[in-house]
Amino acid sequence: MAIIEVKDLSYKYPGSSKYALRDISLNIDEGEFVVITGPSGCGKTTLCRCFNGLIPHFYGGEFIGDVIVNGMSVKNTPITILSKYVGMVFQDPESQLFSLNVEREVAFGLENLGLDREEIRFRVNEVLELMGISHLRNRAPFELSGGEQQKVALAACLAMRPKILVLDEPTSHLDPVSAYSLLNLLNELKNKLKLTVVIVEHRLEALVAVCDKLIIMNEGKIVFNEDSKTVFSKENINSIKGIGIGIPKVVELYHNLLNSGFTLRNIPLSPKMFKEYLLEVVRK
Amino acid sequence: MMTLKAFEFKRGDTIIHRLDPRVKFLLSISFLALSFIYSNLVMLLIFLLTIIPLFYFAKSLENYLKSLKGALLFIILVSALNYFVSGLYLALTITLRLILLMSSFSIFFMTTYPEDFALMLVNIGVPYDFALTLTMSIRFVPTLAREAQIIIDAQRSRGLELEKGNFMVKLKNYIPILVPLIVNALRRSMSVAEAMESRAFGASPKRSSLVELSFKREDYIALLIIVFFTTIMLLLKFYFHIEDSLNLYLFFTG
Amino acid sequence: MIEVHDLWFYYDSNPVLKGVSLEINSGEIVAIMGENGAGKTTLIKHFNGLLKPKRGYVKVFGIDTRYATVAQLSRRVGLVFQNPDHQLFAETVEEEVSFALKNFGFPKEVISERVERVLKLLDLYDLKDRSPFTLSGGERRRVTIASVLCYDPDIIIFDEPTVGQDYMQKEKLAQLIKLLHTRSKTVIVVTHDVEFVAENFPRVILLSSGRIIADGSTRKILTDEDLMKKANLVLPQVTQIAYLLHEFGIPKDLLLVHEIRDSILKIFAGEKL
Numbered sequence: 001m002a003i004i005e006v007k008d009l010s011y012k013y014p015g016s017s018k019y020a021l022r023d024i025s026l027n028i029d030e031g032e033f034v035v036i037t038g039p040s041g042c043g044k045t046t047l048c049r050c051f052n053g054l055i056p057h058f059y060g061g062e063f064i065g066d067v068i069v070n071g072m073s074v075k076n077t078p079i080t081i082l083s084k085y086v087g088m089v090f091q092d093p094e095s096q097l098f099s100l101n102v103e104r105e106v107a108f109g110l111e112n113l114g115l116d117r118e119e120i121r122f123r124v125n126e127v128l129e130l131m132g133i134s135h136l137r138n139r140a141p142f143e144l145s146g147g148e149q150q151k152v153a154l155a156a157c158l159a160m161r162p163k164i165l166v167l168d169e170p171t172s173h174l175d176p177v178s179a180y181s182l183l184n185l186l187n188e189l190k191n192k193l194k195l196t197v198v199i200v201e202h203r204l205e206a207l208v209a210v211c212d213k214l215i216i217m218n219e220g221k222i223v224f225n226e227d228s229k230t231v232f233s234k235e236n237i238n239s240i241k242g243i244g245i246g247i248p249k250v251v252e253l254y255h256n257l258l259n260s261g262f263t264l265r266n267i268p269l270s271p272k273m274f275k276e277y278l279l280e281v282v283r284k
Numbered sequence: 285m286m287t288l289k290a291f292e293f294k295r296g297d298t299i300i301h302r303l304d305p306r307v308k309f310l311l312s313i314s315f316l317a318l319s320f321i322y323s324n325l326v327m328l329l330i331f332l333l334t335i336i337p338l339f340y341f342a343k344s345l346e347n348y349l350k351s352l353k354g355a356l357l358f359i360i361l362v363s364a365l366n367y368f369v370s371g372l373y374l375a376l377t378i379t380l381r382l383i384l385l386m387s388s389f390s391i392f393f394m395t396t397y398p399e400d401f402a403l404m405l406v407n408i409g410v411p412y413d414f415a416l417t418l419t420m421s422i423r424f425v426p427t428l429a430r431e432a433q434i435i436i437d438a439q440r441s442r443g444l445e446l447e448k449g450n451f452m453v454k455l456k457n458y459i460p461i462l463v464p465l466i467v468n469a470l471r472r473s474m475s476v477a478e479a480m481e482s483r484a485f486g487a488s489p490k491r492s493s494l495v496e497l498s499f500k501r502e503d504y505i506a507l508l509i510i511v512f513f514t515t516i517m518l519l520l521k522f523y524f525h526i527e528d529s530l531n532l533y534l535f536f537t538g
Numbered sequence: 539m540i541e542v543h544d545l546w547f548y549y550d551s552n553p554v555l556k557g558v559s560l561e562i563n564s565g566e567i568v569a570i571m572g573e574n575g576a577g578k579t580t581l582i583k584h585f586n587g588l589l590k591p592k593r594g595y596v597k598v599f600g601i602d603t604r605y606a607t608v609a610q611l612s613r614r615v616g617l618v619f620q621n622p623d624h625q626l627f628a629e630t631v632e633e634e635v636s637f638a639l640k641n642f643g644f645p646k647e648v649i650s651e652r653v654e655r656v657l658k659l660l661d662l663y664d665l666k667d668r669s670p671f672t673l674s675g676g677e678r679r680r681v682t683i684a685s686v687l688c689y690d691p692d693i694i695i696f697d698e699p700t701v702g703q704d705y706m707q708k709e710k711l712a713q714l715i716k717l718l719h720t721r722s723k724t725v726i727v728v729t730h731d732v733e734f735v736a737e738n739f740p741r742v743i744l745l746s747s748g749r750i751i752a753d754g755s756t757r758k759i760l761t762d763e764d765l766m767k768k769a770n771l772v773l774p775q776v777t778q779i780a781y782l783l784h785e786f787g788i789p790k791d792l793l794l795v796h797e798i799r800d801s802i803l804k805i806f807a808g809e810k811l
């Protein structure tokens with residue numbers, strides 16, 4: 001069941017002469033883990049903003065076509081309603097944490113919804129526990145490390161119990177270990193809370209093995225929308241390289257071996273998978 | 285830059301921090317009023333000496349003194365100006381008043397969560413949006429300060445020398461600092477607005493809150509003390525004309 | 539060229555650098571890595587005098603940085619900051635790039651010649667009359683690089699240049715670093731992007747909690763699991779694969795795809811065929 005349906009979407013920012021999104025159509029099913037990637041300026045961030053109504057309601061501009069999120073038309077539904085179903089985590093931790101206290105930060109969205117105090121308190125405790133950051137409850141967000149800050153931002157979204165979580169380059173400012181930690185946590189939460197996750201990222205190594213679909217955009221259009229193995233297949237790999245995507249080394253290795261006559265059963269998406277496929281071939 | 289520290293919230297769990305913001309605000313207003321009602325040097329000094337211990341109890345004494353040091357230049361400027369215009373006594377009085385002004389609000393801001401400040405404002409009838417703007421600004425002051433430092437470093441690394449040159453040159457040299465600072469601040473405000481919208485800002489006309497302002501026993505006691513103190517001071521001034529007596533005393537002892 | 543001897547630095551009373559010593563020679567390309575908060579940015583700020591040592595000393599071209607101004611040192615040590623938006627202020631790209639040249643007192647003719655040259659080098663010439671604020675993220679970053687390269691410093695330091703960059707942009711950066719290397723410049727890059735370092739840098743200095751825990755060959759350091767863990771970094775993916783296949787004879791110290799491919803073909807191709 002498609003929880004997000006994009007129908008022939010084209011979009012131009014106000015004052016711009018170029019279309020940032022051109023004729024985009026795609027479906028994301030409930031419970032899917034989708035990664036959107038592409039070179040800078042390809043429109044991936046713009047597309048994200050269409051999922052919770054920031055486009056067109058906050059940014060204005062020319063919005064052609066429509067996006068249906070959880071059965072609601074984005075064009076005709078205000079952000080105040082869409083944001084109940086779609087949580088969004090942004091790239092820069094500093095700009096999305098406005099309180100001086102983690103607890104209050106997480107409560108912010110719930111306060112906006114006018115929930116009563118007991119409910120707010122309950123949900124704040126619940127989500128802090130879930131994310132393993134209860135010990136940070138009274139700390140000031142700007143005292144925390146980048147990784148912790150993003151966890152707080154994530155908690156603040158999850159407290160609102162969205163069905164869909166959209167993350168725009170959430171690990172951009174994080175070091176590799178914090179990045180992996182956040183993404184692993186995200187995967188766990190997705191399963192626990194039965195979320196649909198859409199994440200925009202450049203660094204694909206940690207994600208290609210766990211995502212259901214890898215969407216590649218270029219110049220405002222969707223170029224690929226398949227599972228990772230299909231995207232990186234022999235038929236597609238050269239166009240992927242042409243677009244300028246950071247191909248995980250393990251995939252590069254697969255193709256290198258292929259060109260040298262050494263074929264694995266399928267495209268490995270992680271070192272562990274590589275070992276598995278390699279040993280299969282060797283043991284024959 | 286150091287002067288800003290006087291109004292920067294510093295977290296703590298002291299008795300002053302725990303007081304209801306409305307009580308603290310009343311304290312600030314009372315001292316503000318008293319510092320204008322009185323023009324006697326001795327009285328003003330007494331007021332200042334009454335406020336200073338509060339900083340000690342709030343464990344913010346160091347920051348307070350640092351910020352005074354930062355404002356020293358400005359204070360000296362004002363004193364000097366007044367000295368030449370109206371003489372030593374008046375200069376000292378005005379200086380003290382200035383310090384009192386700063387201190388009476390400093391104690392409030394140093395010990396009150398900006399969000400509690402917003403709650404207080406809403407409590408007394410200020411629209412939420414306005415209160416939020418105020419607290420957001422406060423929250424981002426340290427961020428801006430940090431960014432300003434980075435920008436200064438970046439421009440100095442391109443050979444910009446802020447210490448050199450006459451006044452006009454120095455002023456012009458601040459353009460490469462101010463422009464990025466302002467542009468970034470504007471950019472950031474867009475990002476913040478985006479993030480707020482994404483968390484349903486404005487969804488409900490009746491916004492609830494996790495924290496509720498309520499008076500505790502300490503608040504009633506503090507309230508009593510403040511009202512008592514202020515009343516006594518007002519009486520001393522208007523009924524007992526203490527300033528005249530003090531002036532007479534000073535006059536006689538030269 | 540850069541000599542650091544027992545450098546200690548504190549922010550308030552917190553020690554951020556604890557007795558750092560290192561030497562970087564003319565023409566080297568070095569990556570400084572470590573977790574966030576390890577002291578990397580603090581360290582490089584000592585190279586152009588923005589920070590002065592609290593204990594120990596830093597000598598750049600034999601000059602003790604404690605006795606030189608930032609302007610004096612910046613003339614020979616260029617520092618490209620992480621966020622271009624912390625620098626851009628001028629009305630046009632051309633004016634922006636000329637800023638440093640003007641500050642260092644270059645004559646007008648030299649300035650216009652140099653600006654033109656560096657704009658062409660970085661593919662920015664067509665944008666020279668545009669306002670820097672109307673450019674895309676990648677273009678803005680190139681402008682800040684141009685602003686530093688135009689006055690031709692001997693040492694160029696990049697602070698986290700790969701953050702938020704896509705693959706193409708990183709490739710272009712790698713090419714630029716190679717170009718600078720051929721022009722005998724010393725290039726220092728602060729980063730935590732292990733793949734980028736594995737492919738482009740022969741030497742790595744690893745910082746952790748204010749101390750240098752490793753300084754030497756990229757290969758030796760980036761393939762050492764314990765060191766990398768200490769510095770809160772991950773092994774390059776190729777190295778991860780090498781570790782998993784080590785029991786079959788694949789060496790652990792592999793960094794690049796073609797290395798592990800050759801190793802796999804050597805060890806397994808025989809068995810397969």
